[in-house]
Amino acid sequence: MNLAYRPRKTAFHMMDPITKLIWTFVVAWWLYGLRDLKSVVIVSFGVALLSFLGSRFNLMSFLKVSGVIFVGGWGLLLYQGLFRPGPGISIGALTLSYEGMALGFSLALRVFGLVAAGWAFSVSTSPQDMELAMVKMRIPYKIARVGYLALRLIPIFQRDAQAIDDIQTLRKVKKGTNRFRKSITALIATEFRLVDSISIALETRGFGLYETRTDLKAIRISVSGAALVIVTLGLMLLHYSILGLL
Amino acid sequence: MINIRNFSYSYPENRSALKEVDLSISSGEFVLLAGPNGGGKSTLLQAILGVVPEYYGGELSGTITFEGKNIGEFGVVKLAGKVGIVLQDPESQISNLTVWEEVTFALGNLLLPKDEVIARGIEALATMGIASLKDYTVETLSGGQLQRLAIATLLAIRPKVLILDEPLANLDPLGVNSVVEAVKILKEHVDVVIVASHWLDPFLDISTRLIVIDSGRIALDIPSNSIGSYLDELRSLSVEIPQKILVRKMLSEQGIAFQSSDEPLRLPFGATLRMLSPLTAFQGRIGLQLRDVGYSYDGNLNRLEDVTFSLGSSSRVAVVGHNGAGKSTLARLLAGLRKPTKGYLTSKFSSVSMTTQKPGLGFITSNVLDELRYGTSLSVADAEKILVAYDLAKFAGVSPFTLSGGEQRRFSLAIALATNPDLIIMDEPTAGMDTRQVEFVQKIMEGFNGASVYITHDPRLVGTFLKEVIVLDRGRLAYHGPTAEMTKDIFELLGYGYTNATIAFALRYLSTGLPMVPSQIEVQNEPGI
16 A cells, blocks of 8 residues: 555654654644745645655655646636636636636645645554554553554455455446445445454454553654654744744 | 353354354363354354354353353453464454564553563564564465464463464465464464364364364264264265375275375385376367466566466366465456556457455345346346255345355355356355365356356365366466376475375375375276286
8 A cells, every 4th residue: 555654764764653743733734824825835845845755655656646636726726716806817708816726726735735744654654653652642542553453454455445346347337426335335244244353353362451551662752753843843933924924 | 171061052033053062172182173164163163262142142051161160251352361263364363564563462462561572472473483574564474474473473372272263264285384384383382272174184183183063063073083984974064074084095995005194105116196087178269368468566566477378268277376476466367357568368258257255345236136137137037046056045135245154155156157257267266165065166167168267275176176277476377287287396386295195195206197186096006016
């Protein structure tokens, strides 16, 4: 899976999950607060570049998803352009306002920047570290485990979804919402059988026997992670003050 | 250690599963549990674990005690560390992403001190021979390695009883060998081992007792070393007769000593093994041809390389190979679901059907009758006749998703054939099936005139029913032809040489013409000897 964690030795992999999570929120806050297109372009691409260099995620996979974002962005651009008043480009009876188009474009760019940050977080954070981070944030380990388990099962679900698609193609099920509905039904009904096995496996391995468990690792705030958060926060505040947003 | 007294259990809706079972299992025993599908094996294992009635409800009477205490007083989770289970599907029991996280998972749950968790984790991996995989992600492990990991995880918590439920299903021969070796080691560390398996051969030499369950009752309870005296009973209970027993019996009738499975077969000087059935390869006219076919994902990861072979219009062929050999990719290419990224594939097959390892994934309607008729011109009456033939008539109006695993597998075959395909591709069609059901599949497929491709390592099919084989090795075609003409190298590549007694002894005496089951072997003396 393209978004799946892969053990590597990048700057992001060396950071702890808590500061990475905080950094992602800071970036989201920064992007959310910006209004002018120029700032959004600089910050979004800056975040995307930093995310890529910091985590070395698969650029091709990311660009494929980014392509989808930009296709969606065209919709936003058209929507905003058509319904925002002001000067713009006339196409027949329709007028696309410059302001509206800029707003649509900046919305798409913000999503692009956020996806990049989230992508970097996802590929550089082991599910176990994430679970431990959640436990450190006082979330019960049984709940924290659910996310971990989901990540473990995603490849199985992906493979089974592919098998469903293949069989439905051979059985000449027409593409569309109906096929999608049938696929989801088959997937849920089949994977439901996994639930008993997983429960039995977990229980016979003592999961849930006690309120806590022995963890071999402990999550500590990393210096590099804290530094990244502080620098990003500082830059954001500086940027906001220059723009007069503070 | 385990005492079961007059135990009966019915699932909700009065589906009786176990009837008046009386059984005692003592420390040091290795119990092999066999019996037809639906006979009650899994329910008995679940009862020992306390899963029934805790998970499913239902009615029970009688008692099951573990070390003198009623199982019901423990609850499943409190039995952790005392009774462990390795399930049939390795994927569903591994809940962590790396080998190390998995092997230490249960120890952490039991709140053992950190140092002990580490020490026991390392020891369990070493005992199971997978210490070198410590930092691997579980995604990269083969089926056999996953099962070893599941065993190591349980071994680390040092249970007194270890249960293995069909641990060899879906494994390739190397995986089978790996798990059997692991179980042999396990015997030295656990007081009681209980293995439920349709395939008795691999466990025959290490088990002490065979229990057969049929219709919820104990139908046979004998020492493992006396199985040879109960062949008729085993046959009538649809239990696969161990090949070793058959070989020994057949050879002794011909005056040839077969000392034990670990000893080489002693043939009289000059005696040879000869195939009884004719070699079979290409069947019918050419239905499909692959020439230098390659397939890669995203242009970089090669799944298949330079594969060249032809498939007859009525071929019946097994596709074998280890995990990642390219079997599923080849199946998708044959079905026309993928196009080769290199080379040429020409097919004259116009209608292709496919069944998957998880049959439920192929279902698209909400009742069995509609499901069977979907996309076909079958009338209701014809569809009902098919359901009768497949022993599924009583389920006509119910959702196909509610059928049991074996019923779903049978039904998916009926669906695949209902469209009158000229090529059918089946992924592990007999996994978890008892002898009776395997024979049913064989009977149905004998009447099929098109080509059929089976992705399977089931020794009940390959070599006997499937005499043509395609062997894949890391994306390349290693062999295509009659199973009987597979060379020693190919057998060793697949791992059969170590897991199948028949093959093992044949390998010692023949370099070619390897039969898969004893019924195909005739031992004869050369004239004048």
